[in-house]
Each structure stands twice: as C-alpha cells, then as structure tokens.
Amino acid sequence: MRNIFGKSRGLRKSILRGTAAFVLLTLLFGVLLPPDAGFFGAVNADAAGDEIVLRVCNWEEYIDLGGWEEDEVIDLESGDIIGENSLVEDFEAWFEENYGKKVRVEYSTFGTNEDLYNMLTIGDVYDLVCPSEYMIMKLMAEDRVQPLSEGFFDQENELNYYTNGVSPYIRSIFETHEQNGVSWDKCAAGFMWGVTGFVYNPEVVSEEEASTWKLMENRDFYRQITVKDNVRDTYFAAVGALKSELLTSEDFVSDPDYAMRLQDEMNDTSQEMIDRAQDYLQGIKDNLYSFETDSGKADMITGKVVANYQWSGDAVYTMDQAEEDDYYLNFAVPEESTNIYFDGWVMLKAGISEDPRKQEAAEAFINFLSRPDNAIRNMYYIGYTSTISGGEDGRILEYLDWCYGAEEDEEDTVEYPVGYFFGGDPEDEDYVITVPEEQLHRQLLAQYPSGDVIRRASIMVYFDQDESEVINRMWIRVRCFNIKNVPLAVWIVLLLLVIAGVILYLRHRRMKEQNY
Amino acid sequence: MKFSRKTLGIPYIIFLLIFVVAPLIVLFYYAFTNGQGQFTLKNLTGFFTDPNTVGTLVYSLAIALVTTVVCLLIAYPVAYILATSGLKQKGVIIMIFVLPMWINFSLRITALKEILTVIEGNLAFYPFLNSVIGMTYDFLPFMILPIYNTIVKLDGSLTEAARDLGANERSAFFKITLPLSVPGIVSGISMVFLPAMTNYVVLDMLYNSTYIMGSLIGSYFSAYNWHGGSMIALVLLAIICVFTLMTNGLEKEDARTGGALL
Secondary structure, rough: OOOOOOOOOHHHHHHHHHHHHHHHHHHHHHOOOOHOOOOOOOOOOOOOOOOOOEEEEOOOOHHHHHHOOOOOOOEEEEEOOOOOOOOHHHHHHHHHHHHHHEEEEEEEEOOHHHHHHHHHHHOOOEEEOOEHHHHHHHHHHOOOOEEOOOHHOOOOOOOOOHHHHHHHHHHHHHOOEEEOOHHHHOEEEEEEEEEEEEEEEEOEEEEEOOOOOOHHHHHHHHHEEEEOOHHHHHHHHHHHHHOHHHHHHHHHHHHOHHHHHHHHHHOOOOHHHHHHHHHHHHHHHOOOEEEEOOOOOHHHHHHOOEEEEEEEEHHHHHHHHHHHHHOOOOEEEOOOOOOOOOEEEEEEHHHOOHHHHHHHHEEEHHHHOOOHHHHHHHHHHHHHEEOEEEEOOOHHHHHHHHHHOOOOOOEEEEEEEHHHHHHHOOOOOHHEEEHHHHHOHHHHHHOOHHHHHOOOOOOOOOOOOOHHHHHHHHHHHHOOHHHHHOHHHHHHHHHHHHHHHHHHHHHHHHHHHHHH | OOOOOHHHHHHHHHHHHHHHHHEEEEHHHHEEOOOOOOOOOHHHHHHHHHHHHHHHHHHHHHHHHHHHHHHHHHHHHHHHHHHOOOOOOOOHHHHHHHHHHHHHHHHHHHHHHHHHHHHHOOOHOOOOHHHHHHHHHHHHHHHHHHHHHHHHHOOHHHHHHHOOOOHHHHHHHHHHHHHHHHHHHHHHHHHHHHHHHHOHHHHOOOOOOOOHHHHHHHHHHOOHHHHHHHHHHHHHHHHHHHHHHHHHHHHHHHHOOOOOOO
C-alpha cells in the first residue's frame, strides 16, 4: 500500500477524502440513525408496480417446502393431502386467485429469537415475523407490532381460516394474556405450540425418573443427559427442579388458584431464586453430558445420551427418526410443571408502514397457513403442533387419528381425550381418539399433550431489561470458567513456562546479535 | 486521470474501508459507550474485574496454547521429513495433509466426533482433551504448510557446510536448520494460536460446555449487550496486536536469513 500511494499526493488526497466521506456515511447510517431505519434507510423497494412484496421472516425449517414423494401422501378419508410446491409459492397463487392481486413473498429465516431481534435492531425490515411468545411480548412492549385489522377476526369471511380455525384452547390463552394492556390476540396469531419435557430411552431411564426436572441432577445418569443451551429453558428447568417439592405437593396442586400460582412460581425472577438457580446449574453442569444447541436430537438417536431436554416438536422428530431404525424412545413431561410455548405471526410496524395492501397480504398469509390442509402439511413436515384445530373443518382431528389412531384389531388401546384443544371442553366426547397404549408415552403425548399435562403447563413471560440482564449474567457465570478455580500448581507451571519462553527468546536474540 | 498502478489499488482501498475500517470503528464505538450512547470505560474495567471473563480468557489461552504446541510437535517433524527426504511423491503426501481442508469443516468435526466416541465411549468425560484434538485436527495444515515452505527453500549448502566443518547431524539441525525455519514456525503459530482462541464451534460440537472467547462474545450479543461483547472483541484484538508485534520482531530479525512465509 505504501508503494501505491507513494508519489501521487493529489490522488491520495482525493481518495482519502472520498473514503472519509464514505466511512462517515456508513457510520451515519449504521450507528446514528434509529435502529429500525435500516442500513441505508428503509428504502421501499416495492413502490413500483402493482405487485405487493411481502417480507416474511420465519424460523429455519419451519414451513413445508413441498416436493413430497408419491408415497408420502396423507390419505385422509376426506381427501388426499400432499405437498407439491412450497407453501410460499402456493400462497402466491392462492392470493392472486382470491384477492385478485399479485404478491411476491421474500422469504427469509432466522435461527433464534435473539438473532431475529438483533437483525431487527441492525435494521433488517420485515413485514411478518414468527418469533416465540416472549419475543412477541418484547416486541409488543417496544411498540413495534402492528395490530391485526378488524377484518382479520371477521368470522363471516370464509377466507379467514385463522379466526375460524384456531383452537379454543389457544384462543383463550391469547385472549387472557396481556402486554402493555393489549391482549396477545389483538397483535399475534399463533402458528405452532408445544410443551417442554424429556425424550428418554425407556430401556435405561424409567418413566418416573424422566418425569421430573430433577432428572438433570440424577447421578445414575452421570454425563448421559443433554440440556438445552438456552438461558430461558435452563432457568425454567432449574426453577422447576428447585421448587419440586412445593410444586408437586398436594396442597399446592389442589389450590383453587393453582394455575395462577403455578405461573407465578415458574416466573420467579427474584434475586434469591436467580442465585439459587445459578448454584443449581453450576452443580448439574458436571453431571450433564453437555448443554446443546441442536445436536441433542442426533445424539439421542445415535444413543450417545439417554435423555435429552427437548421441545415437544423436536421430540416428535427425534422419536420418529429413531423409530425408523427400530429404536424406540419415549417422551415424559415433568410432574412439577412444563413450559408451554408458542410461535406466532406478528406484523411489524416498520415493515407494514401503514400500507393497507401489505397488511392485507400479511394477514392473508397467516390465514393461508391456517387452512387445515396447509396446517397439516406443516405439521407433517416439521413435527410441531399447529395452533389450528380446524373449527368446523374436521381434517385436523382426522389427521391426528391418521397419525396415531389404533388399528381396528389392535389390542391394548386406550381412549385419549383431546377435547380441551378441539372443542374447549376437556370432557367433550366428540374429541376422543382411540390409540395404542404406548402412544401415551410417545409422539402423541408430545404433539397433543394430555389434559393432565396441560393442567400443569405454565407460560414463561418475557424478562424485562433489568431481569434479563441479571439472568443473562447468571447464565454467563454458569458457563464461564472461573479463574478462581485454577489450582495454584497450574499457576506455577504457567509462570515457569512464561519465564522459559522469555529466556529462550532473549537467548535467541543474543545469538543473532553475535552472528552479525 | 491517467491510468496507473495506483488506480489498481482503489478497489482494495474501498474493500479495506468497508470490511476492515468501518467495522472497527463501529466496534470501538460500541465498546466505549453504554446503552444510552454515552462514553464509558465501564465495559473495559468490567472485563478485567470479573473473574468469569478473565477466567474465560485464561481458559481460551490454555486451549490455544496446548493446541499450538501439539500442532507444532506434530507439524515440524512432518514438514522437516517431507522437505528434506528424497521422496518423489512429496506433493502427494503434502496433499494428503491438506486434503481435509477441502472438506467442510463441520462435516469433518462431526466425523471426528463419531471416531472419538468409538475410542472414548463417552465424550463428556474429556471436554478439554477433545477440544484440543478437534482444534489440532482442524488447524494442523496451517502449521505444516508454512514450516514446510520455509524448510524446503533453505539453502542446503549451509547444512552441508556445517557438516563439512565437523558438525554432526544433530548439531547441524539445531544450529542451522531449526533457527532458519523460525519464520515458518512463527507464521504457523500465529495461524493456529489466534483462531484457536475463538473457534467455539469446535467446542460446541465436541460438547465442551465451557465458554471460550468466541462463545462469550456470542452470549453477550444474544443478550443484546453489544457494548460488552464489542469490548471483549476489542480485548482479543489487542492481544492479537501484541502477539503480532512480537512475532513481527522475530521475523524481521530472520528476514535477512531468507525465511519464507506462506
């Protein structure tokens, strides 16, 4: 570089000036502008033409991409369901057909809620995103979410598959939870939901052992259990384990305010609880195989670990995959409490920017994914459970029966009521399926948890700035190597090594000097 | 304006500005500000007073140090033998060592994971050892190549002269070949040591649940603490700078002796 600019000062100057301006501009855009203004200002690229551009950001592998083989057809009695094209393409065609407008979906994906949040902070602009409930709460708290239009809730419109088909159970949760005085259902439409629990190898771990968060501290499975590498999930599990006695006590369970008290206990973020959780997690760290981000499924299938803390959707996938190798895994939900989670669609103000055409397309996208056959395609493809129960449309229940229902001549079957999800009434006899008994511990339990499990399900709300700072610091402390743990001997050896290094270096230099 | 050699430099200057200078400025900005955008040194003092962050630094240094030493111990003999032997298929053998680099890194580590599981049974019992093995596997070619290149370009007449003057094989090696190959060693070390401090993917994949510098930065970012994360990145940068200055010093001394860098 020195040579290139050695002589021509004029050129050098002008380049310097130009680049200085460039850097300044970059900085202006990158740092000084409000975060949601985008790197080069939110340029509305879709201003031209009558094509609506819908920018959707979803979890990775969280939508059916089509391309199914012939033998993958879901042959329900009411008709076959098969994924030929990606749902995104199907949506574009469907939208044009029903709304008479062209839409182009720019589909992108994110890896974690935090990644999505950071992407939004850096200035990526999306119209429709699908984060988890706590991130939805955070976005709502920061006033970034565009409320759903009234038309979206119009049950007369038959294209409104979401409001006509969402499970009464999910609907009631969304209606009864608020953020900044606004109930969730005004801003968010559920996509997938599930609970957390343990996938385990029934030949090694008993159901009883797997049905408590204390499995993580069980010395019988020393270094054979993996746990999610995620502060929220591990904190929830730690709280569950630490409060195990209280949460499973007769008094507590039969309390009339059980559901509310349970949610309070599981969302305990007092300093004392955080400190105890830290001690607990530091303690079990040694007992665990590892904290994992996504290797847990594979390790379970290959038998490296005997139990794995898992989200129900991934649990279904794990059990399915293992079954293909004739290896049977079970699922258990801890007795103390389980974390019920949602991923839902929210529109972002920064993206929609009050463009009614865009909002219409975004809401149509949600509705299209909520059409029962599309919900089934997604469920089949990703293993998670759709929030859609279908309403009048019976195909979701039919699909459930298609997946898990017992053969007619099968023995050892049980009745499995799923009324809470499909009808709103747990006792409703219209929504009972007959399943092989083993399914009570397998995919069915994970995909459509029993009423018992739902009773002890607790939502984990989002931590505000201060809480999350303390909890994140706790988590870093759990994961970091504490310098105070270094034994003195290691320090001495290290010191000797450094001294040796310095001596060698000096000797090397002296030798050089002698040579010349 | 006349087209000259200087004009050729413009794309590189722009590249440097966009991908090196600008991110650095942003990094500095975040490292020395707090959430409200005010100047603060708290991120810096916070780093050095927290036993966990300092512990992570030490742990990373330990992993990087052991990895580098192991790499060097394996790479030097290989490079030396290859460079000095009369083998005709030298290129093929070098290729065998470089070959893994052509395969995707996470695939390689996944394969290594399976192999280690067969050998060790339960990987979770040896997290430190596994991390070092994984890193060594990953970085070995970066150590072999520069050393090989240096030794292969050494003037053979120097060793011959040493032998003529009565040095035995051993002292010819220690007095001539080894000192002359220092530049290769130095550049090998800097290509192994620095990445080894931050390559947390290897640790993740081999189930080492302890954070090193890379994962620590990541954890700060996923907690939206860009300021603390940037400061850690900056501390790393400072370490790298000091390291590079030191090694540069070494290299300059040896420059006259004709050492070659990769």
